[in-house]
Amino acid sequence: MASFNKVILMGNLTRDPELRYTPKGTPVARLGIALNRVWTTETGERKEEVTFVDVDVFGRTAENVAQYMRKGRPILIEGRLRLDQWDDKQTGQKRSKLSVVAEAVQFLGAPPNNEGAAPAGPAAKAAAAAAPAAVVEPPEPDLPPQENDDVPF
Numbered sequence: 212m213a214s215f216n217k218v219i220l221m222g223n224l225t226r227d228p229e230l231r232y233t234p235k236g237t238p239v240a241r242l243g244i245a246l247n248r249v250w251t252t253e254t255g256e257r258k259e260e261v262t263f264v265d266v267d268v269f270g271r272t273a274e275n276v277a278q279y280m281r282k283g284r285p286i287l288i289e290g291r292l293r294l295d296q297w298d299d300k301q302t303g304q305k306r307s308k309l310s311v312v313a314e315a316v317q318f319l320g321a322p323p324n325n326e327g328a329a330p331a332g333p334a335a336k337a338a339a340a341a342a343p344a345a346v347v348e349p350p351e352p353d354l355p356p357q358e359n360d361d362v363p364f
Contacts, residue, residue, distance in 0.1 A: 230277035240273035
């Protein structure tokens with residue numbers, strides 16, 4: 212049977228990313244994001260639900276996330292679900308945790324002002340908010356070049 216494992220999450224960082232390196236030198240950033248859901252009940256009461264998700268980011272993307280992202284910043288994550296299972300050393304019980312492995316990360320919102328820089332005016336802030344977000348994706352695998360001479364442009 213075929214399966215499909217893809218998630219797209221947009222939320223705010225709950226803490227600063229933690230950057231570490233594997234024994235082979237691969238960068239790994241661990242971060243947490245909060246996903247808010249707001250709805251109105253039948254009685255008109257406004258309710259809010261928050262879901263917290265742990266995310267692992269690998270490679271150069273992990274270094275970029277650790278360098279540019281901070282607690283509270285909005286972020287969009289595309290990735291896959293991963294189930295971690297282990298035995299609790301204190302109780303001996305089996306434990307499990309569902310997390311996300313990021314395959315693509317998109318920084319959202321305007322970048323924070325640099326310290327010492329002059330504050331931007333309203334026009335500059337509006338232009339920064341309307342600018343497309345930076346996309347940081349893992350490198351594509353090496354594919355052989357495609358020859359197609361039928362393309363008219």
